[in-house]
Amino acid sequence: MAAISRKKVNSLIPEGSIEGYERPAVTVDVLIFTIDNNRLKVALIRRGIPPFKGSWALPGGFVHIDESLEEAARREIEEEAGVSDVFLEQLFTFGDPRRDPRTRVITVAYYALVPFDRIALQAATDATEASWFDVDDVPPLAFDHAQILQTAVERLKGKLEYSNVAYALLPLRFRLSELQNVYEVILGQQMDKRNFRKKIISLGVVEPTGKIDSSGAHRPAQLFRFKTHKMVFIK
Amino acid sequence: MAAISRKKVNSLIPEGSIEGYERPAVTVDVLIFTIDNNRLKVALIRRGIPPFKGSWALPGGFVHIDESLEEAARREIEEEAGVSDVFLEQLFTFGDPRRDPRTRVITVAYYALVPFDRIALQAATDATEASWFDVDDVPPLAFDHAQILQTAVERLKGKLEYSNVAYALLPLRFRLSELQNVYEVILGQQMDKRNFRKKIISLGVVEPTGKIDSSGAHRPAQLFRFKTHKMVFIK
DNA sequence: TGAATAGTGTCTTTCAGACAATATGCC
DNA sequence: GGCATATTGTCTGAAAGACACTATTCA
Numbered sequence: 001m002a003a004i005s006r007k008k009v010n011s012l013i014p015e016g017s018i019e020g021y022e023r024p025a026v027t028v029d030v031l032i033f034t035i036d037n038n039r040l041k042v043a044l045i046r047r048g049i050p051p052f053k054g055s056w057a058l059p060g061g062f063v064h065i066d067e068s069l070e071e072a073a074r075r076e077i078e079e080e081a082g083v084s085d086v087f088l089e090q091l092f093t094f095g096d097p098r099r100d101p102r103t104r105v106i107t108v109a110y111y112a113l114v115p116f117d118r119i120a121l122q123a124a125t126d127a128t129e130a131s132w133f134d135v136d137d138v139p140p141l142a143f144d145h146a147q148i149l150q151t152a153v154e155r156l157k158g159k160l161e162y163s164n165v166a167y168a169l170l171p172l173r174f175r176l177s178e179l180q181n182v183y184e185v186i187l188g189q190q191m192d193k194r195n196f197r198k199k200i201i202s203l204g205v206v207e208p209t210g211k212i213d214s215s216g217a218h219r220p221a222q223l224f225r226f227k228t229h230k231m232v233f234i235k
Numbered sequence: 236m237a238a239i240s241r242k243k244v245n246s247l248i249p250e251g252s253i254e255g256y257e258r259p260a261v262t263v264d265v266l267i268f269t270i271d272n273n274r275l276k277v278a279l280i281r282r283g284i285p286p287f288k289g290s291w292a293l294p295g296g297f298v299h300i301d302e303s304l305e306e307a308a309r310r311e312i313e314e315e316a317g318v319s320d321v322f323l324e325q326l327f328t329f330g331d332p333r334r335d336p337r338t339r340v341i342t343v344a345y346y347a348l349v350p351f352d353r354i355a356l357q358a359a360t361d362a363t364e365a366s367w368f369d370v371d372d373v374p375p376l377a378f379d380h381a382q383i384l385q386t387a388v389e390r391l392k393g394k395l396e397y398s399n400v401a402y403a404l405l406p407l408r409f410r411l412s413e414l415q416n417v418y419e420v421i422l423g424q425q426m427d428k429r430n431f432r433k434k435i436i437s438l439g440v441v442e443p444t445g446k447i448d449s450s451g452a453h454r455p456a457q458l459f460r461f462k463t464h465k466m467v468f469i470k
Numbered sequence: 471t472g473a474a475t476a477g478t479g480t481c482t483t484t485c486a487g488a489c490a491a492t493a494t495g496c497c
Numbered sequence: 498g499g500c501a502t503a504t505t506g507t508c509t510g511a512a513a514g515a516c517a518c519t520a521t522t523c524a
Binding site: 472475477482483485490491493495497 | 498499500501502503504505506507508509510511512513514515516517518519520521522523524
């Protein structure tokens with residue numbers, strides 16, 4: 001095979017100095033998802049200043065010079081939703097030169113999954129400045145945030161099908177019908193109960209806890225747990 | 236459901252000004268893959284200046300203030316490998332505060348796939364400053380580039396299994412045995428010829444061209460093509 | 471005719487999907 | 498008893514995987 005052209009071999013440090021280039025601003029934006037009331041919800045904030053003043057937007061902020069990208073994302077999530085130790089994964093980096101009208105801003109998007117029982121811990125109630133929205137019923141969003149949301153939902157659908165991420169949206173113990181609901185809500189399609197249970201059990205990702213959930217005016221259900229709370233690929 | 240805490244709702248523009256934060260440098264690094272001699276190869280360059288002077292590294296460079304991330308990556312690929320219109324996908328953004336000893340540098344990694352017949356178009360031959368390496372036999376790499384390479388190879392394996400990306404590593408027309416070789420080399424396992432052909436044909440992603448490849452001292456082979464040269468998910 | 475690769479079919483097992491009736495607890 | 502949800506098994510079709518021999522060309 002022919003070798004590679006030698007042009008620009010030193011381009012990592014061009015024009016003599018690392019200071020030779022104008023630096024963009026770098027932010028993280030986070031998509032905080034939860035499932036509530038049989039709907040996939042995302043947390044949005046209302047912007048108080050221009051540009052897009054008054055618009056809804058993803059929570060986000062600048063990456064501090066001494067923190068990693070993931071640290072910045074976790075910081076935002078704790079500030080916004082008051083939760084830590086959530087599932088967090090880098091989604092994509094959006095860097096169109098004109099995505100922010102003020103200046104060049106590159107944003108690294110992360111998505112987080114939070115079980116609905118942990119969200120309930122949040123006390124503040126001020127629906128005019130930060131709120132949960134149905135992912136397929138969001139208001140017009142600032143910047144390219146609608147595109148970021150769409151990318152995130154697609155990623156989440158994919159992950160659900162070939163990994164155990166659903167653990168991150170459920171409490172420690174859950175009924176199999178709750179697990180099925182996570183799949184139905186995110187994938188947007190009904191599933192056959194018998195086939196779903198057969199499949200999940202045969203995958204070996206969950207196990208019965210021995211506990212019983214006797215709430216509700218109907219037959220009690222066995223509670224299951226995920227064998228691991230680390231994301232692993234299945235199939 | 237309770238609403239979200241209102242703390243830091245305006246954190247996108249904190250401390251009064253978008254200039255309030257020190258900006259990191261932003262680079263793109265590219266992994267240019269090809270298959271040659273039954274091996275998956277990646278293009279590396281040798282660094283001519285500190286840090287890591289003399290080390291091998293991924294090609295990369297600063298993102299110009301007025302170009303998108305993907306434009307920056309394509310520019311690097313054209314400069315390095317002399318090819319354009321290659322398959323290119325964003326891999327991941329690496330932003331550990333200490334990944335570059337000089338200053339804060341956030342790098343957006345992209346990977347590109349190039350058919351081996353297009354690489355052959357490259358004329359220059361200077362193996363001391365830029366060269367192709369077997370992905371599982373690379374020299375020690377600068378910065379966190381070994382980690383980036385590992386991430387890229389994992390992604391490539393995944394993509395191969397549930398998409399038609401293999402088109403991007405093959406010439407327009409190819410023998411089914413060449414296609415099988417792409418899978419075997421990247422996934423690192425031998426496959427049964429009959430089952431492979433049955434599978435590929437039944438997926439409907441390739442079609443015979445009617446042409447015959449009569450090179451070689453053996454029975455000639457039919458040449459196939461991918462029906463589409465856009466990445467699509469299969470299965 | 472020997473070397474090298476192309477091309478092809480069957481059997482078995484596994485997985486996916488369609489489908490309905492009974493069980494249990496609360497009111 | 499009525500309501501609501503939990504729990505369970507069979508059949509069928511499709512796909513995956515194991516497996517070996519013949520065909521064609523060139524040297």
